[in-house]
């Protein structure tokens with residue numbers, strides 16, 4: 001059976017058929033699997049490890065900023081979910097309901113959380129009494145359900161996804177807004193330094209902002225097909241939920257005051273961007289900082305020299321294992337070539353090959369997954385050298401991704417040049433925009449590109465008139481086709 005599997009390479013080329021390649025590669029590499037519930041996928045150990053890495057780093061940094069974790073119920077009574085009008089308006093089409101307990105019908109339907117604002121804030125309203133209780137920075141790591149009707153795509157569009165839900169309650173508006181750069185900074189760090197993904201940080205438009213919030217900020221990524229995908233976000237909720245849920249406190253003067261709030265999240269969606277950005281025709285390419293196995297040691301032997309080679313490979317593996325996550329693949333039932341293919345498919349960043357001749361020459365062969373380059377390294381220095389290579393791979397994967405994104409970014413000051421940029425270069429087109437819903441909608445209708453966000457670092461470059469209506473522009477906005 002294994003031999004049979006070995007013949008099955010990826011059927012599609014990334015450059016020719018991106019979406020088929022994408023699903024083929026994550027199923028074949030045993031990264032995720034489909035389940036009996038349509039639109040809900042299984043995170044297998046290799047992909048869940050990546051999610052754990054994201055959770056571990058993010059969680060540590062959030063805690064350093066005074067955030068504490070909680071666990072709220074998975075179910076939300078209908079009356080609670082309906083409390084904030086815009087919120088329910090946005091989510092109602094995709095809420096999954098629990099209507100029965102055993103055979104008896106419930107008196108009130110219970111929603112499986114699409115997000116937890118409503119159930120959390122009912123409790124928070126009880127817990128916040130005085131200014132001394134603030135800020136209250138709560139978080140939970142969980143999964144939510146949104147009943148998508150479009151064609152499901154693992155990580156990008158699924159009916160259940162995993163994320164963190166950060167919910168902060170502050171006494172003042174200034175403090176709340178100050179949180180934005182802290183949280184987005186944490187997410188940016190995780191994306192850049194762990195997932196090796198470049199980020200465009202910016203503000204969402206009124207139409208694209210979080211339902212019930214005042215302003216939303218997002219980190220956008222770009223898929224290799226030129227379509228944008230939204231990554232983590234931070235929302236300034238003002239006092240909207242505080243009003244609805246009566247989150248009040250006594251301020252320092254003993255007067256009643258309404259609380260200010262924010263919410264933020266990073267989800268398993270970013271793993272979709274990671275696969276799409278780094279993968280190639282041989283399979284996944286996982287950045288070293290994220291990979292469950294960072295280095296795989298593959299001994300090359302025959303029956304008569306097996307013991308000698310395995311012994312040397314064990315020494316090499318234990319040396320590498322002092323600093324890195326290493327796996328020694330000593331399976332006898334498959335050939336070295338078969339193993340090479342399998343580990344390439346799974347995207348393990350570095351492969352060390354060791355045979356009898358190598359041992360005699362005091363070296364091993366190191367094969368990089370990202371560039372497929374092979375180099376000899378001395379057995380004596382295998383720990384240090386593999387460490388160096390892993391760092392190098394991480395860095396050059398990020399650089400490559402940055403260049404890829406650069407090649408698909410352009411600026412346009414006329415509608416005609418914007419349309420041609422969307423056609424030819426694809427990706428993000430930065431353009432001046434007047435801020436009206438009408439222009440935003442018309443452009444989307446006519447080109448298929450929406451405003452992904454208004455990059456924070458581009459606002460000082462504001463010049464020209466609205467690309468659509470010609471009135472004075474208020475923002476530089478990024479337009480892109482979007483997942």
Ligand SMILES: [Zn+2]
Pocket residue numbers: 433434435436439466467468469470471
């Ligand atoms: Zn306009």
